[in-house]
Amino acid sequence: MRMPLARQVVEAVAVEEGVCVRPVALRRVDLDTGETTIIPAPCGATLASKCPPCAERARRLRMAQCKSGWHLDDEPLPPPDPPDDEAKQLGRLRADLEAIRTEAEKTGDTAGVADADEMIGQVDEHLADLGVRGKAAPDDRERPRRTRSTRRRQDAPDLPRLPVVKRTIGRTYNAPDGTTWRPSMFLTLTCDTYGRVFPDGTPVDPDTYDYRRAARDAIHFPKLVDRFWQNLRRAVGWEVQYFAALEPQRRLAPHLHAAFRGTVPRVVLRQVAAATYHQVWWPPTDRPIYPAAGPDLPVWDEQTGGYLDPATGAELVSWDQALDAIGPDDEPAHVVRFGPQIRADGVTSNSDTAGKLIGYLTKYLTKSLDGCHAIATDRQRAHVDRLAATLRHEPCSPSCANWLLHGIAPKNARPGLVPGRCKGKAHRRETLGFGGRRVLVSRKWSGKTLGDHKADRVDFVREQLQALGKHADPNSPAARATDETRAAPRVAWELVRPGDPDAPRREHLILHAVAERQRWRTQLADPTATGPPLDSPADRDKSSDPLPAPTEEGP
Numbered sequence: 001m002r003m004p005l006a007r008q009v010v011e012a013v014a015v016e017e018g019v020c021v022r023p024v025a026l027r028r029v030d031l032d033t034g035e036t037t038i039i040p041a042p043c044g045a046t047l048a049s050k051c052p053p054c055a056e057r058a059r060r061l062r063m064a065q066c067k068s069g070w071h072l073d074d075e076p077l078p079p080p081d082p083p084d085d086e087a088k089q090l091g092r093l094r095a096d097l098e099a100i101r102t103e104a105e106k107t108g109d110t111a112g113v114a115d116a117d118e119m120i121g122q123v124d125e126h127l128a129d130l131g132v133r134g135k136a137a138p139d140d141r142e143r144p145r146r147t148r149s150t151r152r153r154q155d156a157p158d159l160p161r162l163p164v165v166k167r168t169i170g171r172t173y174n175a176p177d178g179t180t181w182r183p184s185m186f187l188t189l190t191c192d193t194y195g196r197v198f199p200d201g202t203p204v205d206p207d208t209y210d211y212r213r214a215a216r217d218a219i220h221f222p223k224l225v226d227r228f229w230q231n232l233r234r235a236v237g238w239e240v241q242y243f244a245a246l247e248p249q250r251r252l253a254p255h256l257h258a259a260f261r262g263t264v265p266r267v268v269l270r271q272v273a274a275a276t277y278h279q280v281w282w283p284p285t286d287r288p289i290y291p292a293a294g295p296d297l298p299v300w301d302e303q304t305g306g307y308l309d310p311a312t313g314a315e316l317v318s319w320d321q322a323l324d325a326i327g328p329d330d331e332p333a334h335v336v337r338f339g340p341q342i343r344a345d346g347v348t349s350n351s352d353t354a355g356k357l358i359g360y361l362t363k364y365l366t367k368s369l370d371g372c373h374a375i376a377t378d379r380q381r382a383h384v385d386r387l388a389a390t391l392r393h394e395p396c397s398p399s400c401a402n403w404l405l406h407g408i409a410p411k412n413a414r415p416g417l418v419p420g421r422c423k424g425k426a427h428r429r430e431t432l433g434f435g436g437r438r439v440l441v442s443r444k445w446s447g448k449t450l451g452d453h454k455a456d457r458v459d460f461v462r463e464q465l466q467a468l469g470k471h472a473d474p475n476s477p478a479a480r481a482t483d484e485t486r487a488a489p490r491v492a493w494e495l496v497r498p499g500d501p502d503a504p505r506r507e508h509l510i511l512h513a514v515a516e517r518q519r520w521r522t523q524l525a526d527p528t529a530t531g532p533p534l535d536s537p538a539d540r541d542k543s544s545d546p547l548p549a550p551t552e553e554g555p
Contacts, residue, residue, distance in 0.1 A: 007507060014510050017517045018053045023509040025496035032490050038502060040509035046438075048366040055366040062365060062439055065453045066243045066358050069446030070184055070259050071349035075168060076447030087130050094123050094136050146323065148281055153335075157275045160268070162237030168444050170262020183263050183346045186357050189228070189256045189273060190249060191217045192339035201250030202379040211390040214253060216280070216334045218433030219396050219426050221246075221254040223278040224336040225440065232272050236264055244440040247364045247372050252387055252432055257361050259347075261445075266344050273342050279332035283322040285395060288405040292393055292420055298404050300415040307409045307417075319398055319411040365438060368430035384429070391433045393419060396426040470524065 004012075011021045023040035030036075045051040046058045069076065083091070097120050104112030124135055152158065172182050195209035203209035217224075225244070233240050244258035290297050298307040298316055307316045317325075347354050364372040375381050395402045401417035403410045410417065426435035446453070496503045 010507055010510050010514075014514055015052050017514050018057075019510065019513040019517055020051055020054050021510060022051045022054075023506065023513060025503055025509060027494050027496050027502070029492040029494070030490070031492055036502075038496065038504055038509075040513045046365065047368055049368065049371070052366075059362050059365045061450065061454055061457065062245075062362050063358050064457060065441065065446060065448075065450060066259055066361060067354075068448070068453065069241065069243060070261060070347075070354070070358075071182065072169065072261060072446070073182060075444075077444050083132070084130070087127060087132055090123055090127055090130075091136065094120065094127075097123065098137065148279075153277065153279075156277055157271065159231055159272065159275045160235045162234065164233050165238050167238040168241045168261060181348060183348045184259065184261050185263055186345045186347050186361075187256075187258045187260060187269065188341075188343040189225075189258070190339050190341050191221065191253045192337055194251075194253070197251045198379075199250075200377065200380060201252065201373070202377075202383045203251075206382070206386065209386075211386055212394070213334075214387060215390040215394045215433050217336050218254055218391070219394065219435065220278055220280055220334065220336045221434060222436035224276065224338070225256060227278050228273065228276045228338070229442070231276050232264070232269075235268055235272050238262070239444065240264070241442040241445045242440070243361070243442075243445055245361050245365060246369075246434060246436075246438055246440070248369050248432055250373050252370075252384065254432075254434055258440075259357065259361060263346060264344075269344050270342055273338045274340075276338060278336045280334040280336070281323070281326060282333040282395070282398075283326065283403075283406065283408055284333055285406050288393075289407040290405050290419075292405065297419065298407075298409075300417075302415075306413060307404060309407075316404070316407055316409040318409050318413075319403070322408045369432045369434060370430050384432075387432065388429045391427055394433075396422060396424040396435060400424060465524075468524075 014021045020040070020042040022043040022045065024043055026039050026041045028037045028039050042054050042057075043051050044058070045054045048055040097116055101113055101116035101120070104116060127136075170182055170184060172180050174180050191214075194203075194211070194214045196204040198204060229240065229242060240260050240262060242258045242260040244256055247255050247257070249255045296310055299310055300306075301308045301315075304315055306318070308314065309316065345353075345357075347357060370384060375384060393402050393405065395406075398411035400410060401422045402419050404417060405419045424435060425431055426433050448456070
């Protein structure tokens, strides 16, 4: 029984070779000859528990994205181009259609409203074809907007406020010797305490540890982070750009590390963090009306299209009605704040600290949140279990099934909702209540999308191979193709579904990718070999790893 399985051997070799261990089968069809080929494509997983090579590749890509935007000297994005005459003409037509629709809506002409909506959709599609982003007007016309008072809380300090200018580059400093340098900063933020803990992160007294507040802070932590960057930009007067990653502390509280461009005084950072909060205007959930399990839960009624009380048969309060019951003098259901633990360090682009901080920032991206810190004792395991049990029955969104426990029908209620079985990401044990993205990047960080950075890394490796004299194989289809064919290849790709008669076993795909990787490595080691086909669209976009992964010093 201690002898390894053959599949484990194959996967171990794939990990050492940097090949995906969960490849996806793609069928490549040559539209000219009709020839079909099954090619393994990487699964693209970001967690090492699913696929270590793909997760490591994704982490290095995030490192490159972080490095490219941290110490920029110029604005990453130019202002948008002015619209051309054709776009302006469509805008005038869009205005006329809006007036026609409004008039038809006033007279009760439903057919006219439908015709106007159809024409408006066509105009929006033409604008999108011209490269216009967004829509001239939102589609949800009849949705009422619920507003709350914007008056700041009395227990929160005031924030400094300046007019925000269109600038993302930080301040430039001049040294006595005439050199100029523009540093940036590395920031760490975390939530407040929920009770005393031991050095291993477990609570001293689990009975008094506030697991409910910890769960709610984790669920609403993304909103708090967004509010912090908004307040910081208003306080400093320019558009601060950031690259941030989330990880849990040993006590399992959300912990944010952020690299942002430019410098801000530490006093201002502490003031903004202390004055930042997020109020959750939800119905109160401190005292559930129904038990978490059993036959006494609300039941779905097909005739009314809603949930009914099992004892009285009365229909539950809808989500909108529950929000309307919150008065202007009521307190929010929850308020999320940062804790006093704030750390900010200045970093320059040419220092060794910058590379170390980028590695530290992306250290845990390949792990799930519950696996960032090793659980070695029963106390640590019980701490995770208690937090997971609290998160299981805590509402995560307006459409969460846990609202049934409090006598409220969730938003867009449907049959089959069971409290404690919501499929929201925040309820999963591996997320520890955090339902947002692990990596948070501002729009003007580097001026490129993650796909653009991936293409830059591929181009970098291709340039290095060409510098070594590794050109395309003359017998490859890419080398024989003309420039016109390369620009528009007549190739179609389709996913090989399970049950397809041509679907190969996963082990065969892994072995094929390992063999191809070994062939490429042999070609790179042989100075007389031509190397992999550098211009093949199939190898560039669809193979498991068409080229050797660049080092951390690459782009």
